Amino acid sequence: MALPPRLIRxxxxxxxxxxxxxxxxxxxxxxxxxxxxxxxxxxxxYAEAAWRALCELAKVTDPTQHPLLRAHEQSAKKTxxxxxxxxxxxxxxxNSQLLRKFTAFSxxxxxxxxxxxxxxxxxxxxxxxxxxxxxxVGAFADLGNVPKIYDIRPIADLAVNDFxxxxxxxxxxxxxxxxxxLTQIPTVRQLLPLTSIAGFGDIEQLKEQSPAETLSxxxxxxxxEPSPQAVLDAMLPRLVEAQIYQALLESTxxxxxxxxxxxxxxxxxxxxxxxxxxxxxxQARQAGITREIAEISSGKAALxx
Amino acid sequence: MHTIHFELTTxxxxxLRREISGVTIPTSEGEITVLPDxxxxxxxxxxxxxxxxxxxxxxxxxxxxxxxxLQPGNKLIVLADTAERAExxxxxxxxxxxxxxxxxxxxxxxxxxxxxxxxxATLERELARTKVAxxxxxxxxx
Numbered sequence: 001m002a003l004p005p006r007l008i009r010x011x012x013x014x015x016x017x018x019x020x021x022x023x024x025x026x027x028x029x030x031x032x033x034x035x036x037x038x039x040x041x042x043x044x045x046y047a048e049a050a051w052r053a054l055c056e057l058a059k060v061t062d063p064t065q066h067p068l069l070r071a072h073e074q075s076a077k078k079t080x081x082x083x084x085x086x087x088x089x090x091x092x093x094x095n096s097q098l099l100r101k102f103t104a105f106s107x108x109x110x111x112x113x114x115x116x117x118x119x120x121x122x123x124x125x126x127x128x129x130x131x132x133x134x135x136x137v138g139a140f141a142d143l144g145n146v147p148k149i150y151d152i153r154p155i156a157d158l159a160v161n162d163f164x165x166x167x168x169x170x171x172x173x174x175x176x177x178x179x180x181x182l183t184q185i186p187t188v189r190q191l192l193p194l195t196s197i198a199g200f201g202d203i204e205q206l207k208e209q210s211p212a213e214t215l216s217x218x219x220x221x222x223x224x225e226p227s228p229q230a231v232l233d234a235m236l237p238r239l240v241e242a243q244i245y246q247a248l249l250e251s252t253x254x255x256x257x258x259x260x261x262x263x264x265x266x267x268x269x270x271x272x273x274x275x276x277x278x279x280x281x282x283q284a285r286q287a288g289i290t291r292e293i294a295e296i297s298s299g300k301a302a303l304x305x
Numbered sequence: 306m307h308t309i310h311f312e313l314t315t316x317x318x319x320x321l322r323r324e325i326s327g328v329t330i331p332t333s334e335g336e337i338t339v340l341p342d343x344x345x346x347x348x349x350x351x352x353x354x355x356x357x358x359x360x361x362x363x364x365x366x367x368x369x370x371x372x373x374x375l376q377p378g379n380k381l382i383v384l385a386d387t388a389e390r391a392e393x394x395x396x397x398x399x400x401x402x403x404x405x406x407x408x409x410x411x412x413x414x415x416x417x418x419x420x421x422x423x424x425x426a427t428l429e430r431e432l433a434r435t436k437v438a439x440x441x442x443x444x445x446x447x
Contacts, residue, residue: 225348
């Protein structure tokens with residue numbers, strides 16, 4: 001109350017400016033989110049078709065013997081985690097929630113004890129991981145709003161090569177699953193050995209259903225050129241790529257919607273603050289007027305006496 | 306008339322989805338032409354030019370690696386890593402990209418195998434693009 005009206009007015013002006021910025025960021029994020037969501041949907045047909053081809057392959061070869069599908073039998077497991085975070089901040093708890101989930105994944109042991117290496121995608125994730133003392137073996141940033149499939153190819157190559165070379169026994173993917181504009185769930189999912197394709201089913205299932213289907217549907221025998229094995233070799237890395245790509249797009253969509261929500265609450269908070277300040281300002285102004293009237297009338301009263 | 310239900314998808318989008326009368330596809334076993342009632346087939350796709358026939362009309366698409374899946378019931382699905390339709394390509398830009406790829410290959414030839422294989426793959430993709438873009442321009446002149 002003691003604040004002079006002039007200062008309050010200046011404060012209102014500055015908060016109004018901030019509200020304009022947060023409002024604009026909210027709208028921009030909403031537009032980017034819509035774009036990201038539509039590109040998530042656009043990746044579905046590819047994964048679907050690849051999955052169907054894999055089902056056909058399962059009928060003629062045992063896909064579980066492929067190096068990308070077979071679990072390594074080793075006691076001392078070395079794990080690689082691909083963490084997909086954002087490049088920019090101001091998106092609420094988006095990155096911190098993902099990092100917390102990642103820490104929970106590593107359990108009570110430290111990262112070094114558990115033999116976890118991390119590939120960090122996004123600047124914020126890198127910073128957070130460095131603070132936690134994780135061993136970062138790869139760092140990618142600036143993938144942009146609509147990442148292309150070739151942007152993630154180096155990441156996929158790194159994961160596939162190191163896994164087949166036996167440097168890592170498991171590869172996990174830490175990303176934020178986009179459920180809706182309001183809910184995004186930080187998720188840690190196994191990528192290699194490939195045990196399931198998100199949204200389609202488990203590789204194990206393939207093995208079980210294959211004999212029955214071969215018996216009943218012998219008419220639709222597929223021709224594989226040059227050989228089922230060669231086709232499988234070419235297809236599986238693509239499927240891994242598609243998985244990472246989809247996770248990245250999910251993360252991008254989540255980032256934008258998290259930012260949109262953060263900016264919306266910032267805008268609301270700014271509006272509340274402006275209302276509050278306006279009230280204080282009017283009270284101070286009114287107090288000033290009342291005081292002046294009191295002074296004038298008391299002065300006049302003194303003269304009349 | 307018999308037609309094939311043709312779908313060309315990349316991980317990013319569905320490039321083409323429609324009924325066609327035939328298609329020529331570059332595969333790892335050589336170029337094949339798929340006409341209606343082809344037997345079910347799964348094979349690898351090579352970088353190159355994909356020609357789609359629709360009656361007397363032809364359309365060219367530059368693709369890089371991937372695979373194709375021909376399902377029973379005249380359904381053909383091409384899963385390409387990248388695919389661009391001829392009208393999406395700008396010949397001048399494509400030529401520049403190809404020159405870059407060639408230069409990269411000569412530089413990397415004496416480097417390690419991985420780098421030169423990578424450069425070679427890039428060149429193959431760019432060559433396919435050039436071919437498609439040229440073909441498109443020729444047809445427009447006619």
